[in-house]
Amino acid sequence: DWHRAEDLLQEAFARAWRHSAMFDGDIDKARPWLFTVVRNLVIDHHRACRIRPVETQLSDVQETVSADESDRVLTARVVAEAVAELPGQQREVITLMYFSGYTVTQAAERLGIPAGTVKSRSYYAMRELRRLLADRGVLLGD
Structure with missing residues (x-):
């Protein structure tokens, strides 16, 4: 030694x-x-x-690095608060598509609206979410 x-x-x-x-x-x-x-x-x-x-x-000694989940949890909390601020129709589309995993077609069938309307609402909802999250200082990757 x-x-x-x-x-x-x-x-x-x-x-x-x-x-x-x-x-x-x-x-x-x-x-x-x-x-x-x-x-x-x-x-x-x-x-x-x-x-x-x-x-x-x-x-x-083998270094074992455990992932720190606090950053992910805090980001999820901030995103959930921002989604709650979206207008009702946009929030509904985002919830179905991003949190429930629905496709555009499935969300359209569930909501009883055309697929183009779902796409439009999701586009404007995402744009608004980006703005809300930028105001909170959350960096988004493209």
């Missing part, structure tokens, strides 16, 4: 720095002491790992 090795080495050098007066610049005295310190740090780490659960490395 590269990161653990770096941590152990850093700790060994910190201890050597704190005890540097003990060696008076004599590297022959410091070397065995430093090996002993590193050996003890590795043993301590090994013992600690047996007691604690295994640490997970960052490279092993």
Whole structure:
């Protein structure tokens, strides 16, 4: 474990720095002491790992991103409020076509009006919805 090795080495050098007066610049005295310190740090780490659960490395962690539904819910709420402001006939056509999934022909049959009237009402309703949503700051994709 590269990161653990770096941590152990850093700790060994910190201890050597704190005890540097003990060696008076004599590297022959410091070397065995430093090996002993590193050996003890590795043993301590090994013992600690047996007691604690295994640490997970960052490279092993799979990021799971869950979709944030709040933006979608807020947008749906704003759209529903805008639809409620449409004139009754336009609101009825939009509700049938976009919320209930009716085709132009099915909506025309349900409402008892010609298909051209359904198309016309849906066109003007969509234009009005764009305006209402733009006033509320909702960005629409084309």
